[in-house]
Amino acid sequence: MRADVILGFDPTPADTNALVAVSDGLRGAVRALIEARSGLDRLGRTGSVWDGSAGAPLAALLRRFSQQASALEESLVDCLHAVDGWRAGVDARQRQVAEIVATVAELGDDPAATTRRTRLIAMARELGVDHERAAADLSAAFEELSASIQQIVDPHDDLAAELDRALLALAAAVEEWMADQAPELLRTALTLGEIAGLTTVISELIGIAALGRNPGEDEGVAEVVAKSPGSHRLIKALRQQWLDVAPVELPAATFAVRRSAGLADALAGRRGGDMERTEPC
Amino acid sequence: MQQLPLVGAEVQRIGSAFGTASQELSGAVNRLGDLPVDTVGTPSCDAAVSSGLRDLRTALARLQATAEECVAVLVRHGGPAGGEDLRQGEPT
Known part of the structure; x- marks a missing residue:
């Protein structure tokens, strides 16, 4: 049963399949960054054959690329936590809304159930407020990701x-x-x-x-x-x-x-x- | 200065590491491009997620391009592909 049909609005909009895809995509990006830097991390270490005035600049360049990947990875992990938190919250809120929707549908247009129906719809609206608040947190996490990226990756870096x-x-x-x-x-x-x-x-x-x-x-x-x-x-x-x-x-x-x-x-x-x-x- | 091969083994290892980085990042960039970002949550939330993922994809693509450029540089200095050429005879 659709919330917007029964209640007249959807208090917790979110496609859980899309959330799974976004979460998996971010995890894949984290894994790619780890793989991308792990090979370079094994090379150019201090105390290795790359010490000295001729080799050290090379080692420094390898580290710079690796550090960019690592910093991006950290920002992504923070964002991924936000996505997973949002996902868990969405699941819980949508389950509660589904119960409310089922109950309101059962009550139908019974005049004797008006008070109960009103209370249930109010509960759904409260869940909607929680949902908006959590959505704002998720938005903030992605805005922070964008800001971090500006700091980490310099488009003019050659x-x-x-x-x-x-x-x-x-x-x-x-x-x-x-x-x-x-x-x-x-x-x-x-x-x-x-x-x-x-x-x-x-x-x-x-x-x-x-x-x-x-x-x-x-x-x-x-x-x-x-x-x-x-x-x-x-x-x-x-x-x-x-x-x-x-x-x-x-x-x-x-x-x-x-x-x-x-x-x-x-x-x-x-x-x-x-x-x-x-x-x- | 004459382009002589550097000590090939280490250059090849660095080239190989950048090659792996390029491949991994390329895969991530492609996967992020296919994500459904318009139904993640509320409309304002969807806009932020979409923007953040677009920035992430741009950043990963930039790192991938850098890795690819490094591979090309290393090949010129006797890295993976250049290393193959060097085995044909005396370097020029």
């Missing part, structure tokens, strides 16, 4: 452009480091004797691509080699600064998932050749 600049600065820092540290790298290369080890050393020294593994873990090293072009950088540095030591034919930087000892073998061969040449002495 995080991608800043990321681009930070990555260029990091690339420059890596190049500079390679130029400065190449002698030490060469010594280490000769000691380690394989390109996988070289890549690990590069990664560790420039503070990147630790991958949560320790040097010397073969699987981890192989993965680094497969995914990191760091070995190419070393080859380039050797080519630029140690033409008298680096092999003439350098191996191609394929980065395939396999261990490549090309450079190390070549270096070792050169060293071996030196040793052979010294043997007669």
Whole structure:
């Protein structure tokens, strides 16, 4: 039975199916925000490979995006509580109104029930007042959400452009480091004797691509080699600064998932050749 | 300066994280667009809910676009798609 037909008005307008959909939609948005930031939260932590003047700006950008998502998530959770509270209130009020409507319909036009009918309709109106009050709270929650969004998301923020600049600065820092540290790298290369080890050393020294593994873990090293072009950088540095030591034919930087000892073998061969040449002495 | 690949693994991980963020946020934006917002409660309440959800959708879309732009930047610096290219041989 419809309240507006029996009572002449609907004191508690609200579509509970629509409310369920809105509630589910907001929950989905909260989940999406959590998923969106959780991957970034695991990267760029302080005390990690992103410390230092070249890496820290990148970590700061990741945090900024994550914090925006987190702040939005908090505002949404507050709003979701308001929606769920409204939903529960609507259920209770609409049940009470349904009982009133059923009773008023039963009473019909009986003149003897006029007083009771009037009292029931007054109760329905009181429920309507409560409903309006609760609706105002829900409105306030969504207005607060809108206000929070204005604070959280700056439409002029250009995080991608800043990321681009930070990555260029990091690339420059890596190049500079390679130029400065190449002698030490060469010594280490000769000691380690394989390109996988070289890549690990590069990664560790420039503070990147630790991958949560320790040097010397073969699987981890192989993965680094497969995914990191760091070995190419070393080859380039050797080519630029140690033409008298680096092999003439350098191996191609394929980065395939396999261990490549090309450079190390070549270096070792050169060293071996030196040793052979010294043997007669 | 020559565009050399950065240390690929970490760049790829960041690119992958932004890619996930973009996908998740895109899904949320689409779902919010389909919500029935004109029968949530009283007329004034419906107007506030509708406005709030529109602002939320705009904010999520902005974050999604940022994540997408970051993915594009990271690809240029040797991220996910660029990483594939780098495996073809010596970077240029």
